[in-house]
Amino acid sequence: MDLRQLEYFVAVAEEQNFTRAAERVHISQSGVSAQIRQLERELGAELFDRSARTATLTVAGKAALEHARAALAAAGAVGQAVGEVADLIRGRLTVGMVIGCTITPLFDALSVFHRAHPGVEISLLEDNSDRLVEGVRSSALDLALVGTATATPDGLEALTIISERLVVAVPAGHVLAKQRQVALRDVVAHPIVCMPPGTGLRTVFDRACAAQGLRPAIALQASAADAIADLAARGLGVAILSASMAASHHGRLTYRTIDDVETPALLALIWRSTHAPAVRELLVHSRRAFGSTAPPAGRPSH
The missing domain is CATH 1.10.10.10 (Winged helix-like DNA-binding domain superfamily/Winged helix DNA-binding domain)
Structure with a gap:
């Protein structure tokens, strides 16, 4: 054999x-x-x-x-x-990214890494956050950019990129737009437009509703923040987003922080503890990229 x-x-x-x-x-x-x-x-x-x-x-x-x-x-x-002994890094690196995400510092890190180590084959895969986390745990992925409700998923290491409160986004004439303070109970009185299960933002929302014994009516689901905002702008439901996602649609939507949901939605780079030189080197470039460049507002899909 x-x-x-x-x-x-x-x-x-x-x-x-x-x-x-x-x-x-x-x-x-x-x-x-x-x-x-x-x-x-x-x-x-x-x-x-x-x-x-x-x-x-x-x-x-x-x-x-x-x-x-x-x-x-x-x-x-x-x-x-x-x-590694010969000061060369070769092999294959598989990176996961949450669907709909356009966080350019990750792309910058991959670009710098590729120029420094052209002998490494890079694969980039999109999926929802839950499956990406399991992919890293099972070693199917070397590292992944995910939306999560916890700073460090069990058994993994993580670098938090974005930490934001949940907001509700509605058209200017909506009753929630007229309230200065909005509670979760106020939000779930309306049809909800949000991300699907398996995303970090949805996990935060679902856990908050469960903690208060609330049963939201999920009218529509979409994986991209822009799609959720577009649906809410057309009056099909109230959008559950993070602050930066909603801010990029400020002209069409008014958003309010959900006061009694304090747990933030996180965007994080996750990986297993490893001695693989390619993973360690990409982490170095990723820390530099995310440390020196703020993620563009409104674009991450948690």
């Missing part, structure tokens, strides 16, 4: 499809199938059930999967360790 066979095995297991796995590892489907068959012969057991349209792991395949991943990770660590 060799590392190439293990790579193909993991690819098929994760994609649950030989064709997609072949595209992922950049060889023909027949080549992947042949290598998997050879690996099965060497192990003396079938790794996949091929009777259905999807390739599902057999009991033996499930038993082998984590060991195969560990072997590939160990092989990658050997290359990184040698590269």
Whole structure:
């Protein structure tokens, strides 16, 4: 057995499809199938059930999967360790970013890192915050920019980028626009437009409602702050946003801080404690980028 066979095995297991796995590892489907068959012969057991349209792991395949991943990770660590000693950083870096986010300091950090270490392949993936957190925990992602309701998610390290109170944003003629102070109970008396579950901002809102025994009527959901603001501006509900998100729509919407929701929505860069040189180096560039450049108002999607 060799590392190439293990790579193909993991690819098929994760994609649950030989064709997609072949595209992922950049060889023909027949080549992947042949290598998997050879690996099965060497192990003396079938790794996949091929009777259905999807390739599902057999009991033996499930038993082998984590060991195969560990072997590939160990092989990658050997290359990184040698590269570090030789003052080179190579390999692959997978970065997650919350959907709809355009926080340019992250892009600046990636750009500087890429120029300094062109031998590192960078992947950038978008998803909702909950799945990104789990991706970092499982090592599927090296680090991620997420919206969160807690400063440091359990088991991870974090750099807080933005910390803001929740606001309600409404058209100028709305009854809430005429109130100088707004409580959560006032807000949930109206249809709500907000981000979907799995986002940090929604988590803060849901927890605040639960703490007060309130049941909001979620009329519409959108992943981007601009879409939420547009829907609220058209009278389809009151928008739940952070202060900077609402501020960029000041001409169309009036916003009020929700006085009795003190827990802020956070935007944070998260990662696992690691000795991987590429991750450590990107963190250096990220701290510099976020420390010297304020995120543009209204653009983050928590």
